[in-house]
Amino acid sequence: MSEHYVAVGWNRQKKLYDSATLAGIALYLAAFIGVGTFVQPFATAETLIIRGLGTCALALLHVILCIGPLCRLDRRFLPLLYNRRHLGVTMFFLAFGHGAFAIIQFHALGDVNPLVSVLVGETRFGSITNFPFQPLGLAALVILLLMAATSHDFWLANLTAPVWKRLHMAVYVAYALLIGHVSLGFLQGEATTVTTGLLALGMVAVFGLHIIAGLRESVPDRPLDRPLNDTGFVDVGALAEIRESCAKTVTLAGERVAVFRHGDQAFAMSNVCQHQNGPLGEGRIIDGCVTCPWHGYQYRLEDGASPPPFTEAVPTFETTVRDGRVFVNPKPRPSARRA
Amino acid sequence: MIRSLRLAHRVALPVLGVASFGIFAAAVATRPQPPITTQYPAALASDRPNRSEVLALGDTFDVPGISLGRFEENGKKWLLIAPNRDPGRPDLLAYWSPMKPAGKELPAGVILLGALSGAASVSLSLPTNVPASGGFVVLYSPADRTVFATAQLLPTGR
Numbered sequence: 001m002s003e004h005y006v007a008v009g010w011n012r013q014k015k016l017y018d019s020a021t022l023a024g025i026a027l028y029l030a031a032f033i034g035v036g037t038f039v040q041p042f043a044t045a046e047t048l049i050i051r052g053l054g055t056c057a058l059a060l061l062h063v064i065l066c067i068g069p070l071c072r073l074d075r076r077f078l079p080l081l082y083n084r085r086h087l088g089v090t091m092f093f094l095a096f097g098h099g100a101f102a103i104i105q106f107h108a109l110g111d112v113n114p115l116v117s118v119l120v121g122e123t124r125f126g127s128i129t130n131f132p133f134q135p136l137g138l139a140a141l142v143i144l145l146l147m148a149a150t151s152h153d154f155w156l157a158n159l160t161a162p163v164w165k166r167l168h169m170a171v172y173v174a175y176a177l178l179i180g181h182v183s184l185g186f187l188q189g190e191a192t193t194v195t196t197g198l199l200a201l202g203m204v205a206v207f208g209l210h211i212i213a214g215l216r217e218s219v220p221d222r223p224l225d226r227p228l229n230d231t232g233f234v235d236v237g238a239l240a241e242i243r244e245s246c247a248k249t250v251t252l253a254g255e256r257v258a259v260f261r262h263g264d265q266a267f268a269m270s271n272v273c274q275h276q277n278g279p280l281g282e283g284r285i286i287d288g289c290v291t292c293p294w295h296g297y298q299y300r301l302e303d304g305a306s307p308p309p310f311t312e313a314v315p316t317f318e319t320t321v322r323d324g325r326v327f328v329n330p331k332p333r334p335s336a337r338r339a
Numbered sequence: 340m341i342r343s344l345r346l347a348h349r350v351a352l353p354v355l356g357v358a359s360f361g362i363f364a365a366a367v368a369t370r371p372q373p374p375i376t377t378q379y380p381a382a383l384a385s386d387r388p389n390r391s392e393v394l395a396l397g398d399t400f401d402v403p404g405i406s407l408g409r410f411e412e413n414g415k416k417w418l419l420i421a422p423n424r425d426p427g428r429p430d431l432l433a434y435w436s437p438m439k440p441a442g443k444e445l446p447a448g449v450i451l452l453g454a455l456s457g458a459a460s461v462s463l464s465l466p467t468n469v470p471a472s473g474g475f476v477v478l479y480s481p482a483d484r485t486v487f488a489t490a491q492l493l494p495t496g497r
């Protein structure tokens with residue numbers, strides 16, 4: 001949420017985040033190539049670079065994919081989510097380096113276009129051991145390119161968050177393609193028990209965490225079956241069970257609604273942040289505004305509008321508190337969005 | 340995330356997970372074992388030479404991790420090339436050479452002895468036109484067009 005356009009709104013936290021990421025990557029590559037020179041003295045520099053970039057990108061992709069569910073399971077991981085898009089773009093460049101070096105090394109010396117050579121160089125689709133694994137990596141790289149190219153808030157604002165999210169969910173397809181790429185490629189050749197085990201562990205972490213987080217999230221996704229009161233409002237529970245300045249999330253009229261407590265009052269607004277659809281119900285009230293836990297977008301309690309000069313707004317819902325219980329009108333108020 | 344997307348996410352992840360684990364399991368199950376070439380003469384197939392005896396002859400390559408020995412069997416001379424681990428090049432060929440290679444190229448007059456196979460020890464017979472001692476054993480990678488390792492064949496009984 002920036003007042004005037006800047007390509008990247010740098011702040012101390014983003015700089016720290018990116019510096020730590022780049023330092024980690026540099027250390028990994030140096031260690032990989034350094035140790036590799038001794039452990040595999042016969043591997044060429046190109047081979048070590050291709051492998052270093054590929055393993056680094058894959059490891060980073062695992063980290064990126066685990067951040068989402070980890071944040072849903074434990075709020076202490078939220079700082080990792082803050083700048084996850086930069087991690088994603090960095091990971092794309094590592095993967096691109098791996099792909100580019102591999103194509104130059106293995107496909108550039110023939111008389112066929114290197115990209116065509118990747119696609120037609122191996123056609124034994126009926127074999128597992130000789131399956132053409134390189135096109136799988138190329139397909140994953142194309143998806144990662146699309147995601148990196150549209151990662152900026154410019155695209156988020158123009159595509160709208162739901163479309164952008166849908167596009168970026170393709171990362172799971174890219175991940176599955178990469179599992180195929182590695183399993184049918186590297187694992188068929190020089191993989192050791194350790195490298196095979198590490199890949200299995202990574203898959204268990206990614207899919208396991210997502211499934212656990214998904215199961216946990218399915219509870220608040222169940223529509224409330226509490227009776228409507230005489231005014232058509234839905235009883236969403238006791239005010240006392242909501243912590244001060246925090247929210248309880250319920251599903252009303254097909255979408256999640258965050259019901260915040262502010263002193264003796266309750267306020268309800270859509271749980272979906274306008275930025276990247278982050279969960280507002282996991283945020284807090286700061287300075288009279290609901291503050292998104294992901295990147296800090298703010299929305300006023302009374303009308304869901306971001307404080308000026310910002311123009312975002314989320315739908316809000318009428319609430320009443322009667323006998324200590326909170327009732328919410330499932331019909332949203334007209335939007336407070338400003339031009 | 341909006342609810343419809345979250346529900347799609349909840350279905351897509353297990354499906355992709357099952358597919359990924361399926362591919363991974365199939366790939367691991369059908370992974371080929373590294374090919375092993377054993378070129379021991381039939382007489383030695385059940386009674387391989389004691390490697391420590393063979394290696395005591397002491398010829399060594401100029402890269403670590405590959406031992407070289409010689410033995411005689413049935414009047415034929417044999418070389419035993421025994422890598423401690425996979426040299427990391429799948430295409431190594433062993434040559435006898437009358438002179439030490441000067442650079443990456445094979446010298447003139449080399450004689451092909453046979454191929455290495457990963458970390459497996461191989462025994463290669465020395466052709467009769469190769470002198471009993473002297474010369475060099477050169478391991479060469481045709482893919483990289485480079486000499487990978489060289490060992491001098493010292494006179495036996497030194």
Ligand code: FES
Binds near residue numbers: 276292293294
């Ligand atoms: S999702 Fe980014 S601030 Fe809410």
